[in-house]
Amino acid sequence: MAASPGVDAGSFPAGLIAEMLKGLVENENALVDDIFTAYERTTLLAGNITIDGSESGLARGVNQALGAGVDAKEHKGAIGSVAFDCRAYVGKSLLTDEARNNFEALDEDAMNRELTIAYRDANTALDRHAWDNVLASTSLNVEADVTALGNGNAAWDDGGTTSTPILDIRDITQISAPGADTAILGRKVANGLMVHPDVVAELSNFSAGTESEDGLINWLKVKFGLTYVYIVKKLYNAGALGTVTPTYIGDTVAWFGHKADLINVHPGSSVQDTAETFRLTSRSMLTQVSRYDDPIRPTQTLGAIATNVTT
Secondary structure, three states: OOOOOOOOHHHOOHHHHHHHHHHHHHHOOOHHHHHOEEEOOOOOOEEEEEEEOOOOOOOOOOOOOOOOOOOOOOOOOOEEEEEEEOEEEEEEEEEEHHHHHHHHHOOOOHHHHHHHHHHHHHHHHHHHHHHHHHHOOOOOOEEEEOOOOOOOOOOOOOOOOOOOHHHHHHHHHHHHOOOOOEEEEEHHHHHHHHOOHHHHHHOOOOOOOOOOHHHHHHHHHHHHOOOEEEEEOOEEEOOOOOOOOEEEOOOOOEEEEOHHHOEEEOOOOOOOOEEEEEEEOOOEEEEEEEEEEEEEOOOHHHEEEEEOOOO
């Protein structure tokens, strides 16, 4: 129900704010929430996660045709750990009394609008960090430079002049990140693949055709044995305050790896996912939403970032 004109958002009880926020969390999810695996089994904001540090996941097969009395070589199991350090991702929105009055005069729920804006901003901050500093990292992930893989040695959006994305992706999913089950592609990367003649030919389209996003996703799954394929097209405002410059998150990112090794530490602490409103002397309401996260890549060899895939 829309708020009535003249309702003072500052008089809303804290419980109502929390209930409104809970609904918005579901509707304003971050890409990280949708793609990464959430780790919530901690209340600490920094510490270590225990992982299986043994070699037992991949068999060696060295104990072959052993003679009588010859000892077999054993795997040596061990417990390892990976550090996490959750930082705050915050959304903040300021609403003047005059603006609130005008919104509510138009039957707009001013409080709900401010919470939506603040939570969207916090989520976007987390997504930008995850794509710019985690998925695109050449230290947290194995780097696979498509201009140096020894195939076509060119970016995938060259129109098919010399690039060979099919051979490149095969190398990346089998060698750079062996056993990869997931692909995460930025908008520009996906656009380059959808018009690439090698991809179009694979999908039996005529030479001037272009593939749909759903067609590209299904083809990547079938062709390379991937279970999860995501094409990311989330916008954010890269402009200075007071200006709007629509920009896509992770536009040139092409990540391939194991979904199980994309972890977002999201502690279940008392400060997690908080929403607050403050009445300011400037006749304004300040709404702030905070979440604490650390999107991590525990094992480098389980993920690869393809570089130089776009021009």
